[in-house]
Amino acid sequence: MEQQQNIFLKKTFVAITGASKGLGRCIALQFAAKFPVNTVFVLMARNEQALENVKSEITSKTPNVTVLVQQYDQGSVGKDYFKDIFNEILSGNNLSENDFEQFMIVHNCATATDGSKRSLELCDSVEVRSNFDINLTGMILLNTSFFQTFSDSKKSRVVVNMSSISGSAPMTCLHLYCAGKAARDMYMRVLAAEEPSIRILTFAPGVVDTDMLKGVERGCTDDAMVAMLKQFREGGKVTLPEIPISKLVEILEANTFENAVFTESDTLF
Numbered sequence: 001m002e003q004q005q006n007i008f009l010k011k012t013f014v015a016i017t018g019a020s021k022g023l024g025r026c027i028a029l030q031f032a033a034k035f036p037v038n039t040v041f042v043l044m045a046r047n048e049q050a051l052e053n054v055k056s057e058i059t060s061k062t063p064n065v066t067v068l069v070q071q072y073d074q075g076s077v078g079k080d081y082f083k084d085i086f087n088e089i090l091s092g093n094n095l096s097e098n099d100f101e102q103f104m105i106v107h108n109c110a111t112a113t114d115g116s117k118r119s120l121e122l123c124d125s126v127e128v129r130s131n132f133d134i135n136l137t138g139m140i141l142l143n144t145s146f147f148q149t150f151s152d153s154k155k156s157r158v159v160v161n162m163s164s165i166s167g168s169a170p171m172t173c174l175h176l177y178c179a180g181k182a183a184r185d186m187y188m189r190v191l192a193a194e195e196p197s198i199r200i201l202t203f204a205p206g207v208v209d210t211d212m213l214k215g216v217e218r219g220c221t222d223d224a225m226v227a228m229l230k231q232f233r234e235g236g237k238v239t240l241p242e243i244p245i246s247k248l249v250e251i252l253e254a255n256t257f258e259n260a261v262f263t264e265s266d267t268l269f
C-alpha cells in the first residue's frame, strides 16, 4: 500500500457537523490543536449560539486557527438547501478552493429516535421521514455539496463518518437510528468504491456520555435496552467524549485505515 501521510499535516478546509456539543464539540477542539494554524474550520449545527461558544473555546486555546460558524438544519432536505452551502462559505469569507491542500468533512450530526416506540408502532410517515432526513438524506446531500465545491481529485479529500455499533447490532427502541446508521455506512462503502481517491473513515466512538445518550437512557421503555444501558453505565463502558476522539485523532495521524471499513474506538461486546 502507498505510504499515507498523517492527515493533520496539511492546510485543510474542515467542516464538522453537529459541532455545537457532545462528540462534535470535542472533535472541533481536538482537531484545532492538531491541524496547521492556517487551516479553516467550519462548525455546523442548528444552535448558532452554542457554535459561537465552541468557536470561543477553540480560539482561546489556539488563537491562530480560523473558525467559521454555519447554522444549518440537516433535516431541511428541500430542493437546493445544501447546493451552494460551501460555495457561499468560501465566497463570503474571501476564500477559494486553491487556498487549501486538503478538504475534510466530518459527518457527526445525528439524532436518536423516540425510544418509547417499538418497530411495529412506527406508523407516522412524518416521524419516520424526518429521522431519515436528518440522519441519512441530509448527510448525503451535504456530502454531495461538499465534493461539488471541493472537486479537485488531485488534492487530499477526507470523510469521517461517525458511525455506531447500532448500524450492525440491532438495538431495541433505536429502530430508525440503527437503520439510518447501517444505510450511511453502506453509502460510504459505495462512495469508497466509486471514488477510491477519497479517504473515508467510518468510526464508531463507543458509548459516550452526551445529550444523545442521556436522551436514549431517559426515553427508552424497552426493558432489555434499559438493562443494557444500565449495565454500560455501571460497568464503566460509558466514556467521556475525549477518550474516543483521542483515538480518532490517533487513527487519522497513522492514516492506515481502510476506506469505509467499520472501525471501533473500543470493542463494546
Ligand SMILES: NC(=O)c1ccc[n+]([C@@H]2O[C@H](COP(=O)([O-])OP(=O)(O)OC[C@H]3O[C@@H](n4cnc5c(N)ncnc54)[C@H](OP(=O)(O)O)[C@@H]3O)[C@@H](O)[C@H]2O)c1
Residues within 6 Å of the ligand: 017, 018, 019, 020, 021, 022, 023, 024, 044, 045, 046, 047, 048, 050, 072, 073, 074, 075, 107, 108, 109, 110, 111, 134, 162, 163, 164, 165, 204, 205, 206, 207, 208, 209, 210, 211, 212, 213
Ligand atoms: N453518544 C454516543 O454514545 C454515541 C455512540 C455511537 C455513535 N454516536 C454518534 O456520534 C455522533 C455525535 O453524537 P453525540 O452523542 O455527540 O450527540 P449529541 O450530543 O446529541 O449532539 C448531536 C449534534 O448534532 C446536531 N444536530 C442534531 N440535529 C441536527 C439537525 N437537524 N441539523 C443540524 N445539526 C443537528 C446537534 O446540534 P444542534 O442541536 O445545535 O443542531 C449536536 O451538535 C452522532 O453521529 C451519533 O450517532 C454517539
